[in-house]
Amino acid sequence: MNFDDTPEEAVFRAKARQWIADNAPHELDAELRASTEGKLRLTSVDPLVAARDWQRRKSEAGWATPHWPVEYGGGGLNSIQRVIWSEEEGLYAKLSQHFLIGVGMCGPTMMAWASEGQKRERLPKLSSGEEIWCQLFSEPAAGSDLAGIRTRAVRDGDDWVINGQKIWTSYAREARWGLLITRTDPTVAKHSGLTMFFLDMRSPGVEVRPIRQMNNEASFNEVFFTDVRIPDAQRLGAPGQGWEVALTTLMNERATLAGRVDTGFDELLDFCERLETGSNRRAIDDARVRSRLAQFAIRDSGLRFTAFRSISALSRGAQPGPENSIGKLVSAVVEQDMAQFALDLEGEAGLLADPALASDRGRFQSILLRSPSMRIAGGSDEILRNIIAERVLGLPADIRADKDVAFEDIPTAATAQRG
Amino acid sequence: MQFEFSDEQQELRDSVRRFFERECPVTAVRAVIDAGTGYDPALWRKVGDGAFLATAIPEEYGGIGAGYLELCVVAEECGRVLAPLPTLSAIYQVAEYLMIAGSEAQKRRWLPRIAAAEAIGALALNEGVGEMRADRVAARVSGGRLIGEKLPVADGMAADFAIVAARDEAETLGFYLVELDAPGVAREAVETLDPSRGHARIVFSGAEAEPLGKGDRGWTLVEEIRDRAAVPAAFEQVGGADRALADARDYALGRYAFGRPIASFQAIKHMLADVYVANELARSNAYYGAWALSAGSDKLSLAAASARVAATAAFQRASASNIQVHGGMGFTWEYDCHLYYRRSAYLALALGGPSLWEDRLIEFRRAAAA
Numbered sequence: 001m002n003f004d005d006t007p008e009e010a011v012f013r014a015k016a017r018q019w020i021a022d023n024a025p026h027e028l029d030a031e032l033r034a035s036t037e038g039k040l041r042l043t044s045v046d047p048l049v050a051a052r053d054w055q056r057r058k059s060e061a062g063w064a065t066p067h068w069p070v071e072y073g074g075g076g077l078n079s080i081q082r083v084i085w086s087e088e089e090g091l092y093a094k095l096s097q098h099f100l101i102g103v104g105m106c107g108p109t110m111m112a113w114a115s116e117g118q119k120r121e122r123l124p125k126l127s128s129g130e131e132i133w134c135q136l137f138s139e140p141a142a143g144s145d146l147a148g149i150r151t152r153a154v155r156d157g158d159d160w161v162i163n164g165q166k167i168w169t170s171y172a173r174e175a176r177w178g179l180l181i182t183r184t185d186p187t188v189a190k191h192s193g194l195t196m197f198f199l200d201m202r203s204p205g206v207e208v209r210p211i212r213q214m215n216n217e218a219s220f221n222e223v224f225f226t227d228v229r230i231p232d233a234q235r236l237g238a239p240g241q242g243w244e245v246a247l248t249t250l251m252n253e254r255a256t257l258a259g260r261v262d263t264g265f266d267e268l269l270d271f272c273e274r275l276e277t278g279s280n281r282r283a284i285d286d287a288r289v290r291s292r293l294a295q296f297a298i299r300d301s302g303l304r305f306t307a308f309r310s311i312s313a314l315s316r317g318a319q320p321g322p323e324n325s326i327g328k329l330v331s332a333v334v335e336q337d338m339a340q341f342a343l344d345l346e347g348e349a350g351l352l353a354d355p356a357l358a359s360d361r362g363r364f365q366s367i368l369l370r371s372p373s374m375r376i377a378g379g380s381d382e383i384l385r386n387i388i389a390e391r392v393l394g395l396p397a398d399i400r401a402d403k404d405v406a407f408e409d410i411p412t413a414a415t416a417q418r419g
Numbered sequence: 420m421q422f423e424f425s426d427e428q429q430e431l432r433d434s435v436r437r438f439f440e441r442e443c444p445v446t447a448v449r450a451v452i453d454a455g456t457g458y459d460p461a462l463w464r465k466v467g468d469g470a471f472l473a474t475a476i477p478e479e480y481g482g483i484g485a486g487y488l489e490l491c492v493v494a495e496e497c498g499r500v501l502a503p504l505p506t507l508s509a510i511y512q513v514a515e516y517l518m519i520a521g522s523e524a525q526k527r528r529w530l531p532r533i534a535a536a537e538a539i540g541a542l543a544l545n546e547g548v549g550e551m552r553a554d555r556v557a558a559r560v561s562g563g564r565l566i567g568e569k570l571p572v573a574d575g576m577a578a579d580f581a582i583v584a585a586r587d588e589a590e591t592l593g594f595y596l597v598e599l600d601a602p603g604v605a606r607e608a609v610e611t612l613d614p615s616r617g618h619a620r621i622v623f624s625g626a627e628a629e630p631l632g633k634g635d636r637g638w639t640l641v642e643e644i645r646d647r648a649a650v651p652a653a654f655e656q657v658g659g660a661d662r663a664l665a666d667a668r669d670y671a672l673g674r675y676a677f678g679r680p681i682a683s684f685q686a687i688k689h690m691l692a693d694v695y696v697a698n699e700l701a702r703s704n705a706y707y708g709a710w711a712l713s714a715g716s717d718k719l720s721l722a723a724a725s726a727r728v729a730a731t732a733a734f735q736r737a738s739a740s741n742i743q744v745h746g747g748m749g750f751t752w753e754y755d756c757h758l759y760y761r762r763s764a765y766l767a768l769a770l771g772g773p774s775l776w777e778d779r780l781i782e783f784r785r786a787a788a789a
Contacts, residue, residue, distance in 0.1 A: 001428075001488055001710045002421045009420060080420050269781075269788055284785070287778065294777035297784055298729035302700030305707050308422040326696050382685070388695055389688035393668055396683040 055129030073127030102133030134175035153182035194242030215369035265300035322391035336371035457617015467536020481531025494651035498658030513540030541578035553638035575619025613765035656730035701733035721783035
């Protein structure tokens with residue numbers, strides 16, 4: 001047990017810190033500080049340009065995907081060095097969000113399932129930010145029940161022909177490549193008839209439509225496929241093996257989300273230090289406020305140290321396991337609770353959502369309206385609790401009405417109506 | 420950086436767990452409750468033979484001198500089996516008072532006996548209802564004689580001596596060593612929420628009181644040692660919380676309703692998943708506390724408060740959920756659920772209650788952020 005650096009780690013940290021001091025876009029510091037997790041508030045520069053620029057600079061020095069093998073664009077760092085790097089990157093990690101899905105989920109899936117040539121061709125460009133990736137998994141009728149997807153892939157010569165629709169796809173507009181799960185055989189049980197591909201998003205027949213969300217932004221998209229052709233060479237795993245491939249992605253998704261555990265607690269604490277609640281009185285002076293803050297604080301520090309424990313396990317060769325579901329489950333709820341709490345402290349003016357009028361440029365209002373998505377995306381709270389209950393605690397799986405039923409015979413709302 | 424216990428510490432955990440599983444089944448805990456002895460003298464002696472709880476006491480004073488990480492490992496196992504032992508009083512606190520503030524003679528006299536489980540020391544701070552603060556200490560020492568009343572005193576019946584907070588003729592607050600079998604000491608057992616760890620009311624009427632060390636330490640010593648004690652106490656809570664979760668899981672798997680194990684209902688699965696999450700967050704905070712304590716880090720106060728707040732919340736949730744999963748049977752004396760629930764209440768309040776620690780946690784996070 002040692003939370004301090006060894007002498008070698010201290011040398012490494014100093015090197016990382018020096019490189020960041022020499023290379024980071026310090027001119028963006030104020031804007032990055034004002035950005036909440038998940039939303040870049042850059043006005044002086046196009047956020048995507050700034051993000052790509054930082055990613056490319058990191059890539060040239062080996063910091064972009066520091067834990068990847070060098071031949072795929074990595075820096076060959078070990079897990080502990082990766083923690084040190086991410087601690088040092090700090091504020092500038094907010095510039096990485098366009099690349100998170102690629103680096104955290106699509107990249108590891110490619111590494112496990114693509115051919116050597118494909119890996120050497122695609123992964124360095126993914127790592128450097130030249131090519132953004134998206135994850136084409138969820139569908140209108142298949143969210144938590146992901147294996148119930150209906151997008152069809154039909155073999156035609158050396159190609160597969162894709163028809164269907166995906167939804168809740170982050171960065172689909174910016175993405176050059178997508179990881180696509182399809183149904184290739186509806187006559188077998190639902191998990192058995194799936195096949196995974198990677199898709200050039202510029203292929204004819206791919207149409208991306210932004211979704212206007214409840215917070216009046218459009219970070220998610222719908223993606224429609226009309227007779228889209230994918231070469232068979234871009235299939236990952238065997239036909240019918242798609243669920244197994246998807247599990248690689250989902251497990252890494254949890255590990256990725258678990259690794260990013262900035263709950264925003266420090267900003268809330270700072271807010272309570274500054275917020276006047278009376279003459280010569282700040283919110284932080286109120287024992288009730290401190291009590292609530294303390295319950296947030298243990299989640300904040302608990303997630304951070306839980307991630308450290310996971311990384312210790314990974315550094316000894318363990319695979320990212322179901323226990324990593326904790327990170328997102330806790331942080332999504334904490335973010336929402338903290339936003340509600342901060343707004344309560346603002347009185348009726350907590351309603352103000354105009355950044356020019358609201359306190360902290362509307363930080364907590366923005367989080368409040370965004371936070372419901374965090375509790376659904378990447379595995380809903382309920383799915384994550386099921387995973388913990390079943391895979392960690394060993395409790396029985398839910399009783400299912402679709403077990404061992406051919407996919408095409410599974411009841412839906414439509415068949416129920418027909419009686 | 421390394422965020423796990425070492426292989427050697429894991430081996431220690433395994434052997435201590437085997438020891439407690441053999442020597443401290445839940446029937447032993449119930450026997451203490453039924454007999455009203457407040458602790459298990461036989462188990463205490465066996466623990467002394469193995470010197471399990473003397474890991475942080477230096478060898479020159481009869482301990483193992485291994486350190487605090489090992490103490491935390493043992494504490495978690497004590498918590499898991501609800502060990503009816505005077506750990507919070509004698510080991511996590513009184514031994515620390517002696518090591519940090521005791522005179523050489525006091526250390527030589529008492530530490531080896533604590534290490535060998537030949538003596539129990541109690542800590543007598545409280546004087547009735549209300550959060551314990553320096554300005555509430557009314558006990559008085561005059562001419563080396565102590566007068567006052569302390570309530571509640573953990574392990575006060577079992578203890579051979581106590582460290583007592585009192586004021587001298589000049590109103591200065593200090594700490595005194597008092598032997599409890601001496602004249603001028605009257606004590607009685609009091610009923611508490613957790614009879615497996617006994618408490619007493621002690622009335623001092625002119626008992627002989629010897630200043631601890633040079634007698635120059637004020638209330639900050641209480642806070643310093645509470646921070647240190649909070650870490651192994653948090654490990655006891657983590658151990659108890661994990662055991663309560665395991666108990667709930669086992670029952671839910673075996674109990675059938677509506678034609679299936681109740682463990683297959685999402686209402687139960689999700690409740691237990693939430694318990695697991697709280698337990699893991701508590702464990703991670705406790706690990707940080709263990710490191711800060713063992714490394715003598717200046718972050719100890721923050722780490723101890725984080726460990727304490729998280730572990731209290733986790734054990735309370737786990738023990739309450741365990742009763743809920745058991746349904747009506749969980750409310751019986753016969754089932755063990757109430758033993759965890761009672762222990763979680765005791766551990767939440769010992770060393771000062773949750774709100775005190777919440778307040779300290781934020782105080783130290785503010786300092787860290789500044």
